[in-house]
Amino acid sequence: WHLLRFMAVRGIGRTIIDDLMVLPIALLVAFLYFQLETFGLFIAILPLIFVRYSYVSNFRLEAANRDLMLALVKAIETRDPYTSGHSIRVKDLARDLGLAAGMSMRKAAELETAALLHDIGKIEVVYEGILQKPSKLTPDERKVIESHVERGVEILKAMSSLNSRIVEGVRHHHELWDGTGYPDHLRGQQIPLFGRIIKLADTVDAMLSDRPYRKALSLEEAVRELDIFSGVHFDPKLVETLVTTPLLREYAEQMELQRALLRRRHTDPESSEQESTSLGLQMGTLSTIAR
Numbered sequence: 359w360h361l362l363r364f365m366a367v368r369g370i371g372r373t374i375i376d377d378l379m380v381l382p383i384a385l386l387v388a389f390l391y392f393q394l395e396t397f398g399l400f401i402a403i404l405p406l407i408f409v410r411y412s413y414v415s416n417f418r419l420e421a422a423n424r425d426l427m428l429a430l431v432k433a434i435e436t437r438d439p440y441t442s443g444h445s446i447r448v449k450d451l452a453r454d455l456g457l458a459a460g461m462s463m464r465k466a467a468e469l470e471t472a473a474l475l476h477d478i479g480k481i482e483v484v485y486e487g488i489l490q491k492p493s494k495l496t497p498d499e500r501k502v503i504e505s506h507v508e509r510g511v512e513i514l515k516a517m518s519s520l521n522s523r524i525v526e527g528v529r530h531h532h533e534l535w536d537g538t539g540y541p542d543h544l545r546g547q548q549i550p551l552f553g554r555i556i557k558l559a560d561t562v563d564a565m566l567s568d569r570p571y572r573k574a575l576s577l578e579e580a581v582r583e584l585d586i587f588s589g590v591h592f593d594p595k596l597v598e599t600l601v602t603t604p605l606l607r608e609y610a611e612q613m614e615l616q617r618a619l620l621r622r623r624h625t626d627p628e629s630s631e632q633e634s635t636s637l638g639l640q641m642g643t644l645s646t647i648a649r
Contacts, residue, residue: 427474434481444563449474451609452559459555459599471520472527473556479510479528492570504540507532527552531560534591554593558600561592566613574617577610 431445452473456466480489485506488499495503511529514520530544530553537545539557549557565575565583575583581601588597600606 427471430478430481431474434477444567445474445477447563448476448556448559451562451605452555454605455555455559455596455600458603458605459596461551465523468521468523469527469552469555472524472531472552473559475510475514475524476528476531476556476560477506477510478513479506479508481513482506482509504532507541523550523552526550527556529553531556533557535593536590539591549593554596558592558596562600562606562609563613566610568617574613577607580610581606 428446435444449470453466453470456469457463461469479485485503488495488503491499507529511525514525514528527550529541530550533539533542533544533549533553534557535546535549535554537543539549562580562584565580566577568574584592584597584601588594
């Protein structure tokens with residue numbers, strides 16, 4: 359499972375699939391060479407040029423989309439310092455949970471995108487004051503904040519490169535296993551898998567993060583909460599996968615390191631810079647959280 363996670367982070371699985379798709383062309387080139395020698399290679403050069411152009415164009419488009427998505431997420435999170443890095447951490451945890459649950463690397467990559475963009479609807483100004491409110495929301499404010507999932511879907515549908523699984527994951531990441539979530543009050547297996555995974559990853563990150571009104575929960579407290587709400591708010595099979603693999607423990611350890619670094623930064627900025635670099639390397643290796 360750790361090997362699968364490493365391959366997913368590095369994009370190795372997608373590269374292997376792309377290479378396999380090009381394999382028939384390589385075989386065709388070899389056949390033409392043995393049959394027609396130099397003239398055969400000349401015939402083969404045209405489709406090779408087309409394949410290379412398509413590959414480079416697709417790579418550039420994916421890179422541009424990735425940069426745009428990260429910029430949008432950062433724009434949202436700058437409004438609330440307590441959620442800084444939240445979407446990227448949820449992205450990594452959701453991907454790792456999907457892999458641990460047996461998801462293919464290609465689907466895990468799609469899940470990664472959905473989790474990164476799960477709060478994209480909050481980019482509108484109407485949510486800014488509500489997101490920064492330290493006290494309990496009023497019923498009207500609750501309705502406004504719940505509308506962010508539908509607004510997010512509208513934004514994502516304008517991005518033609520995103521498939522329906524990604525859009526559904528964003529729409530349904532606040533649905534609950536018992537049907538009391540929103541926006542469609544789906545229950546159990548009716549909730550798309552991407553939505554169920556993102557909901558769990560989103561909640562775990564919130565539990566293990568400091569908030570203005572409380573300190574982060576310990577690992578033991580988080581496990582207790584997950585046990586209470588397994589089969590109520592969360593898919594019980596996903597909860598079981600999360601707590602019975604090293605994933606939750608590793609994630610909690612990395613979150614604790616991150617909080618310690620932030621505390622150290624306030625007291626000793628110079629030494630914390632070196633620790634930040636070391637922590638960044640650890641996070642990249644474990645691919646559990648990222649800033």
